[in-house]
Amino acid sequence: MTALVGAGSLIRLALRRDRVLLPVWVVGLVGVTLATASSLGELYGTEELRRQIGATAGTNPAFLAMLGPVHDHTTTGGILAWRWGVFGALLTGLMAMLLVTRHTRADEETGRLELVGSVVTGRHAPLAAAVAVAALASALIGVLVGSGLVALGEPAAGSFALGLAFAAVGLVFTGVGAVAAQLGGSARTANAVSGAVLGGAYLLRAAGDAAGDAGPTWLTWLSPIGWLEQVRAFADDRWWVLLLPVVSAVLLLGVAAVLLTRRDHGGGLVPSRLGPARAPASLRGPFGLAWRLQRGMVIGWALSLLVLGAVYGAVARGVEEMLATNPALARVVAQLGGAGAVVDVYLATVLGMIGLFTSIYAVQATSRARAEESDSRAEPVLATPVRRVSWVVSHLVFATLGAVVVLAAAGLGAGLVHGARTGDVGGQVVRLVGAALVHAPAVWVVAGIALALFGLLPRLTAVSWAFLVVFLVLGQLGPLLRLDRWVVDLSPFTHVPKAPGAEVTATPLVWLTVVAAALVAVGIAGFRRRDVG
């Protein structure tokens, strides 16, 4: 096992470097899970309430697509597994893949791994250490969720089935991250590949879950996140399903280990090709440069959200069909404003999530400016007659207008598919693109926060991610955790009109835009005054 010599020291090094990051991930994920469980327990305290959830949400294709099926509505744990399972799995997977990249490809890119590789460490030691850390964090989440739920009074078998299902998803994405780290030549590529797999896993299970009995329900079985649902924690506790993620993780890690021996240090599997000797005419000025640096990201995001929008749009019709087969429910809904209104509520909810996803893009695009600075690529550019304002605005344009493009793509995807199924493509496209764009000012506020941090406290630019996570939790779980109104109001997304359906008033949008503009102005002013580097 000489290939693994030194892995132990590397694991200790990684734990030392992540002594803040790792506890934040683990405690944060476990904390949100347990807090959600305890408030669900209060909200659905009686058997009757829980049964209603099972009957309505469990059969509604829209809810099925977003959250998955309700397998057990007799226990709080069962409701938790439905309401939070998919999100918890997404976040655990995200954590695992980011950790693996951080300790493999990112270190290789900066040359730190070269330093490590020159002392006595085996060829596979850095990868093994990264995998060990990610697997450890996943396992910890699994055990803590399991024992925490038991402490809250939930059945032990179901608690640990759910906890271990989270851990298993983390394990799969540890493997995905390990393979992705071998493919491309940079940490950015590795994260993009793993992120695409994670997004694909969410979409596959959404399509499978919402397919209905006659549809391709087997799609769920292709997704690691679908496996979590298929464990059916608190209902059947099908432990054998956990074999799927474990076996796939082992296979993925084997593939990664083999790929590692087939490539050079610092290189990817795909050898880097020669490019043009001269720059195209478009590569001039700060905006030309920003376009080259940002275009891949904005195009990738627009296409991904076009697909996500289409999948969500495909489900909208199902909401109406369900009402048609359930006259009792239809009567209730009619009093609330009719089937059209229910579809709109669904679409508005879905677009709210798309707004949140788009702000991930907006933070990424803004953070690019910081990455250029800290990797000392901004310095040679700012030593030419490029004004600091133009340089920072060249990246900001992508965070703001790029976000509009991404939102419009999602609205277009939803509009095309929902329109095709209702026979009104033109009308739905216009309506849903418009409804998606209503979220733009809130996304700008998030970009503004990132830019203000960049201008005033550049080292803390990454804290904008924390804001985003807080907004996500407030939006998704705010009502569930019964937070005070003013706390929920802190999120810009709280103020976005629930379009389509709800009346769109200009006031909140204008206010959000003003706040975003103020944040941007603060950021630019700060950047003009501070040291670069």
Place this chain on the structure above:
Amino acid sequence: MSAAISVSGLVKTFGPARALDGLDLTVRTGEVHGFLGPNGAGKSTTIRVLLGLLRADGGSVSLLGGDPWRDAVALHRRLAYVPGDVNLWPNLTGGEAIDLLGRLRGGLDEKRRATLLDRFELDPRKKGRAYSKGNRQKVALVAALASDAELLILDEPTSGLDPLMEAVFQEAVEEERGRRTVLLSSHVLAEVEALCDRVSIIRAGRTVETGTLADLRHLTRTSVSAELARPPADLGALTGVHDLVADGPRVRFEVDTDHLDAALRVLVAAGVRTLTSRPPTLEELFLRHYEAVRS
């Protein structure tokens, strides 16, 4: 002659650390000025202040007659800069980076671009991430030298170049002499000796010496080690020979540059088998400098 760069009493602090502590620097228009100092002396910090990337905390700085912080954009039209640590965009080729930097500066000389690429033996079609440190430096050098800027600010431009490429670099700078002003930071004395009209030596954020190299010659000593056919005559008795270590036919000593000739005669008389001589390192120069100050 007017001054292209004139800095006096420059102070720059990073939190509690005082990176520049009253630094003075004058670069005359048209000269090649060596900016010497050990690692961490404050060379790059000074240059970043000159580029308006960092804001000075004290002292006065004038660059090409302007204030580098306030007039940054206007001044940057007239200068080209090669950073000490060149990082290129991973997905842009070297050729694209050269063109981009050239266009940002307002155009570059096509003929010089082609000649320089050829002389530096640089393949402009490789992606930024595929270049070695030396080749990344070449990209920045070609971009700067092919510009028509009147001032070149080069921060340790040869730290990643092999000796062959170092020679190409020296030739290229030699051709610029008189045409434009060059500020060349380095920690290699030999390079500065070969190129520079005048030199400023800094240490711990202060200027310790400024002048022509001849002015500084009194500070230089050469280290010599030799293996001889037989033990030499009494080397220690020679003036200017210091720190002699003699072990039979093997000798090691340092000698003041103006007494090198006499010392070598003694060695030749004893029959030279191998001989290495090394110019003094900067640190040795500093030690010498402080000894000189003390006595």
